[in-house]
Amino acid sequence: MKKIAVMTSGGDAPGMNAAVRAVVRTAIYHNMEVVGIRRGFSGLLNGELQPMTLGSVADVIQRGGTILYTARCEAFKTPEGQQKGYEVLREHGIDGLVVIGGDGSFHGAAVLAERGIATIGIPGTIDNDIPCCDATIGFDTAVNTAIEAIDKIRDTATSHERTYVVEVMGRNAGDIALHVGLAGGAESILIPEAPYRLDDVIQKLERGVARGKKHSIILVAEGAGHGMEIGKYLQEHTGFDVRVTVLGHIQRGGAPTARDRVLASRLGAYAVQLLRDGLSGKMAATQNDALVAVDFETVFTTPRQPDMSLYDLADILSI
Ligand code: ADP
Ligand code: F6P
Numbered sequence: 580m581k582k583i584a585v586m587t588s589g590g591d592a593p594g595m596n597a598a599v600r601a602v603v604r605t606a607i608y609h610n611m612e613v614v615g616i617r618r619g620f621s622g623l624l625n626g627e628l629q630p631m632t633l634g635s636v637a638d639v640i641q642r643g644g645t646i647l648y649t650a651r652c653e654a655f656k657t658p659e660g661q662q663k664g665y666e667v668l669r670e671h672g673i674d675g676l677v678v679i680g681g682d683g684s685f686h687g688a689a690v691l692a693e694r695g696i697a698t699i700g701i702p703g704t705i706d707n708d709i710p711c712c713d714a715t716i717g718f719d720t721a722v723n724t725a726i727e728a729i730d731k732i733r734d735t736a737t738s739h740e741r742t743y744v745v746e747v748m749g750r751n752a753g754d755i756a757l758h759v760g761l762a763g764g765a766e767s768i769l770i771p772e773a774p775y776r777l778d779d780v781i782q783k784l785e786r787g788v789a790r791g792k793k794h795s796i797i798l799v800a801e802g803a804g805h806g807m808e809i810g811k812y813l814q815e816h817t818g819f820d821v822r823v824t825v826l827g828h829i830q831r832g833g834a835p836t837a838r839d840r841v842l843a844s845r846l847g848a849y850a851v852q853l854l855r856d857g858l859s860g861k862m863a864a865t866q867n868d869a870l871v872a873v874d875f876e877t878v879f880t881t882p883r884q885p886d887m888s889l890y891d892l893a894d895i896l897s898i
Contacts, residue, residue, distance in 0.1 A: 580582060580675050580676050580697070580854050580855055580857075581609060581611060581612060581672075581674060582611065582612040582613075582614065582672050582674060582675075583602075583606055583611055583612070583614070583666065583674065583675035583676065583677065583807070583851070583854060584613070584614040584628065584671075584673045584675070584676045584677070585602045585603065585607075585613065585614075585615055585616070585620050585631070585647070585674065585676070585677045585678075585679070586601055586615070586616035586620075586622070586623065586647060586676070586677075586678055586679070586680075587599065587618075587619060587645040587647045587648070587649045587651075587679045587680060587703065588619030588620060588649055588650070588651075588680035588681075588683075588684035588687065589619070589649065589651065589680040589681045589684045589703075589704065589813040590644050590677055590681065590705070590706075590831065591643075591644050591649050591701055591705055591717075591831055592703045592704050592705045592715070592716055592717025592718075592720075592721075592831065593643040593644075593716075593717050593720035593721070593831075593832065593833055593834065593836075593839055594703065594716040594717050594720060594835035594839035594840060594842065595644070595645040595647075595649075595679055595716060595717070595843070596636075596639040596640065596645060596646055596835075596842040596844035597639070597640045597716075597820075597835060597840045597844055597847070598641075598644050598679050598701055598703060598716055598843035598844070598846060598847040598865060599615070599635050599636060599639070599645070599646065599682065599847065600636035600639055600640055600681065600844070600847065601843060601844045601845075601847025601848045601851075602634075602677050602847040602848075602850060602851055603615075603631045603633070603635065603636045604633060604636065605800070605812050605847065605848040605851040605852070605876070607632075607633055608850065608856060609823070610763040611754055611851075611855075612630070612633060612743070613631040614628045614629065614630055614649065614671065614673060614865060615628070615630075615631045615635065615646075615647050615649065616628055617629065617647050617648050618647075618648045618649065618652075619648075619649050619650045619651070619652060619655060619680070619684070620652040620654075620655035620660075620664060620684075620687050621649070621650040621652035621654070621655070621828045622649070622650065623655070623664045623667055623668070624652065624654055624655065624660060624663055624664055624667070624674075624716070624797070626778040626835070627666055628667075628671055628673070636637060638861055640696050640705035640840055641834050641835070641840075641845075642834065643831075643833045643834055643835060644686070644832060645679075645834045648760060649680075649761055651683075652687075652876060655685075655690075656739075657688050660756050661690045661691070662694075664691060664896060665694045665695075665843050666693060666856065668691070669695050669696075670797055673696070673700070674689060674696070674697060675696070675697040675699075675854040675859075676688065676696050676697070676698045676699075676700070677698075677699050677700075677701060677850045677851070677854070678698065678700050678705040678846075679700075679701040679716070680700070680701075680703055680704065681702070681703065681704035681707055681709065681715070682704075682707065682708065682878070683890070684700065685700040685709075685878060686815070686860065686875075686879070688700045688706075688875070689701070689860060689875040689876075689879075692859045692875070693859035693860075694761070694861075695842055697854055697857070697858070697859035698859055698860060699853050699858070699859070699862070699863055699872075700734055700795075700853055700861070700862045700863070700864060700875065700878075701716065701843075701846045701847065701850055701862070701863050702714075702715040702846075703714060703715060703716040703717055703749060703843075704716075704717060704718075705717040705718055705721035705749060705755065705830055705831055706718070706748065706749050706751075706752045706754065706755070707750035707752060707755070708749075708750070708751060708754065708883065708898050709753035709864075709882040709883070710878060710882065710883035711810070711862065711866070711870065711871075711873045711877060711878050711881055712862065712864035712865060712866065712873070713733070713864070713865045713866060713867070714722065714827060714842065714865075716835075716839055716843045716846065717831075717835070717839060718754065718755070718839075719835075719836045719838040719839045720833060720834075720835045720836045720840075721748065721831070722755055722758045722759055722762070723824075724829060724830050724832075724833055725747050725755060725759040725763075725826055725830055726759050726762050728745070728824070728829070729745060729759060729763035729765070729796065729798075730763065732745060732796065732824060733763070733764075733794070733796060736794035736795070736796060736822075737794050737822065739794075739818075740793040740794055740820070741794055741819070741820045741821065741822055742784060742794065742795045742796075742797070742813060742817075742819045742820065742821045742822075743794070743795070743796045743821070743822050743823070743824065744796070744797045744799060744806045744809050744810040744813065744821065744822070744823045744824070744883045745765075745796060745798055745799065745802075745806065745824045745825075745826065746799045746801055746805070746806030746807075746823070746824070746825040746826065747759055747798065747801065747824075747826050747830065748800075748801050748826070748827070748828075748830050748831070749771070749800040749802050749803075750801060750802055750828075751771060751802045752770075752771065752772075752802060752885065753768075753769075753770020753771055753772050753773070753800040753802065753803060753885050753890075754885045755800065755830065755855070756768055756770050756798045756799065756800035756803070756874050757770055757800075757885050757886075757889050757893070758800035758875050759798060759888055759898070760888070760893050761889050761892065761893040763796065763798070764796070764896070764897065765796045765798040765897065766783060766787060766795040766796055766797060766897050767780045767783060767784075767795075767797045767798070767897070768797075768798045768890065768893055768894075769798065769799045769803040769809070770778055770800045770802075770885070770890070771802035772798060772830050772884055772887070772890075773887070774823070775803070777809065777812050777813065777816075780797060781813065781816055781817055783897075784813070784817060784819065785817070788819075797809070797813070804845075806823045806824070806825050807823050807825070808821035809823075810822070821829075842865065843864070845870065846863045846864065846865070846870075849863045849870045849872075850863040851895075852872070853872050857866055858872060860875050860876075860877060861873060861875065862874075862878050878895065
């Protein structure tokens, strides 16, 4: 393996830059050429390739976002787009590719692996919705960003004796809501993986008020419902003073936590090692904190749930 490429794809996540840096520096350390593909599969189809040097990734380990930019690309879901992507890589003499992104990006990577480009995926998404790994790059930062917001909301909720509905990200996954809800002492946590009834949430709120509770926070994962609608329902059915905050894309930005930087550095270096070992069609990940290579097929077919024991614990602690 002499020349490899690296791209970021799908939603950005803090720590992606640290992963790009680790891929580039590990490859150069082993005397390989490295190319950065801008704007994910879209940039691949447009030939947006740039040589990467040690200096290209200087001063980025602490920066959120992705210096390679990211994109979503419908054209790459078609056989014609995939063939074109394969040809662009071959024309540039690229033998190996590292794709940093989520499940969708891994499907794109798997297609290239089937066509003969050695391809490794690195899980990078704030949602933490990828099976067979301890955590995805960006999740820890997003949770810490959201918890800072929750602590601030709690201050004003207490002063005004209000009920707050806070919507956090998580397209199909409740991980952010679950971790932030537990760490932030939320009264209720609504996630797509657990059915809920708003009337039960109301009963719990009312029990709290009867005991003298002055404020409450309801954490909602975006995939479990719209914060605005839930807030309106609670206001109308309780008469409580309800406010709604949608944290939104603030959770996608910011300096990555040390935990995300370490994870990204380890996975970036490991992805290059896997390519050097002649492996392809695998996700570089950690399981029980040890580096592992998991077949894309296993990633695609393994059902995933957040740690539901945290859900039960949060329920007990917010009695
Ligand atoms: P994420 O990687 O964060 O899950 P997306 O689901 O938006 O983000 O996927 C990112 C990109 O990966 C898509 O825009 C597309 O270019 C590519 N992709 C997604 N699914 C497939 C697929 N089934 N086949 C080929 N490419 C895909
Ligand atoms: O997958 C990460 C994520 O932030 C989801 O939590 C959210 O639903 C989605 O991306 C938003 O994507 P967009 O970049 O299109 O706003």
